[in-house]
Amino acid sequence: MVEQSAYLPSSVQVKDHIDITPKEEQIFNRLLQVVEHYNLGTQLRVAGGWVRDKLLGKECYDIDIALDNMYGREFCGKVNEYLSAFGEETQGVGVIQCNPDQSKHLETARMRLFDVWIDFVNLRAEDYIENSRIPTMKFGTAKQDAERRDLTINSLFYNINTRSVEDLTERGIADLKSGKIVTPLSPKQTFLDDPLRVLRAIRFGARFGFILDEELKKAAADEDVRVAIADKISRERIGQEIDLMISGDQPVKAMTYIADLKSFWAVFSLPSDFEPSIPDGCDRLCVACLDSVWKLLNLIGRSSFSDDQRRLCLYAALFLPFRETVYRDNKAKKIPVVNYIFRNSLKLKAIDAETVISLHAVTKKFVTLIPLLVSKEDIQVLEVDWKRDTIEVPIASKLRILTGFLLREIKEFWRVALLLSMQLYPVDIVSTSFSNDNFELDKRNGIFKEVENAVRTLGLEKVWELKPLVNGKEIIDILEMKNGGPVVREWQQKLLEWQLAHPSGTAKECRDWMEQKQSKRPRTE
Structure with a gap:
C-alpha cells in the first residue's frame, strides 16, 4: 500500500x-x-x-x-x-x-x-x-x-x-x-451510486497531494465497488479520467493509488485470452516502470517534449510489461494487448494505441544500437536482428543507415523511444556507497544525452523528412520496366540506404550507383 x-x-x-x-x-x-x-x-x-x-x-x-x-x-x-x-x-x-x-x-x-x-x-x-x-x-x-x-x-x-x-x-x-479526500455521505454508497467517483477521488488526491480518508480507501477497494467500476461506467468516462491523471503532474501517485485500491484490472481490463500469461503483481510492475520513466523524464526535462509526447511516453511506460503480450481477434490474428487496452478498456484514439505499440517496437530496437552509438572505440562488427541486410558500406556508414531507418520508423517520437529504451538498457553500476537509485538515474540520463548527441552528430534529427534523390519514375526508367512493383520498392529501400550512407551525395551519384549495381544483376524476363 x-x-x-x-x-x-x-x-x-x-x-x-x-x-x-x-x-x-x-x-x-x-x-x-x-x-x-x-x-x-x-x-x-x-x-x-x-x-x-x-x-x-x-x-x-x-x-x-x-x-x-x-x-x-x-x-x-x-x-x-x-x-x-x-x-x-x-x-x-x-x-x-x-x-x-x-x-x-x-x-x-x-x-x-x-x-x-x-x-x-x-x-x-x-x-x-x-x-x-x-x-x-x-x-x-x-x-x-x-x-x-x-x-x-x-x-x-x-x-x-x-x-x-x-x-x-x-x-x-x-x-x-x-x-x-472525503465523501460527503457513506463512501461505499457514494461509490456504488457512481463508481467513477473512485477515480475522481484518486485523481484529486494525486493532483493536490491530499490524503485519502481511511473509510474511503476501504470502500474503494470493496469487491462490489470494483465490479461496479468494471461493469457500470462507460469505458469512455474511465478513459477520460485516466487521461487526466496521465496528463497531470502526479501520474505515478495516481496509478499507485489505483493499484493500492485493487482497481488496476477493473480499469485496465484485458481480453479474456492472451499470451504469454502475466505474472502476479504485474500491476505493481507497470507502476514501477511508470515511476522509473517519470523520474528520468523529469531529470531530462519535461519541457523538452511536447504534451502529446509526454502523455504517450507515460502510457508506453505504464504498459511496457505488456509489450510482448498478444491476443487473437475473431480472425485468429495476433493483436498486441496494448491495442485492446487503448481501444476497448479506455476507448482512447486508435492513433494513440498505434503510437504506443510503435514505441514499444522501436524501444526494443534502440537497445541494440545504444552501445554502438555511445562506443568510444572503432566498431568492428555491426549486426542487429531487426535489419540484417544493407548495402555494402563501411561500418560507420552502416550505423548511420540503421539509426536513420529506426528514427524514420518513429519520426518525432524518437527521443521518447530513446527515453523508454533506458528502462530496458542494462546499466553497469559500480558497487560503491554511491550506487543508489539516484546514481543509476544519473547514469541513464548520461547515456540518454550521449545517444541524443550521437544522433545530432550523425545529422539525423529530422531524417524522416529526407526526400529521395531518385524518384519512382526514374527507378522504373533505369530498370527499363513498364510499371512499378516489389522490385521498385526494393530499390527505393536500397537508394535510401545509399543516401543515408552518403549524406553529401548528389542525385547523379545516386543514379550512377544504381545503374552500376543494376548492370551487374542478371537480367530476368
Missing part, C-alpha cells in the same frame, strides 16, 4: 474569500440581470471545482451554475430571450442528456457568455430504489445537492446572489485546509 505519510500536504493555504475577475463579474451580473428582469426568483450558485480552486488561490475557467428552481435548458432560454430583447446576439444552447445506465444522472445545458462556456444544471436530490443503482432524480435543496456530490472539497457553492461561499456539508473547507 502507498505510505500516505509521504503524501501528507504541508499546510494547505485556503483563502477566506473568493476574488472575482472582471470577466466573471460580467458573467455573474448578466445572469443576475436575467433573474431580476423576468422575476425568476432563482438562486444562482457556482458549484464544485471553481469554488475549490478559487479558495486555493488558483484560476479556474470551468464555471458550473446550479439552479434551485428550473432546469438548465429553461434558464438558457431565458438568457437568450433577454439578449434578444436588448438587441444582443443570442447564443446556441447545447444539451447533454442524462444517461442513468452509465451513472450520468444530470441533464446539463451549455451556452457561451462573454466568450466563456458556462454549464447550467438544476440542484438535485436522488432517491435509490432497493436493488437498483439508478436513482430517481428530483429537484433538491442546495444541501441535498451538496451531499450527493463526489467529495466534500467539491461540494462547496459560491452563491452569486449573496456573494458568499456556502459549505453545506459543514466540512468542505475543513477538509480543504487539512488536505483530505
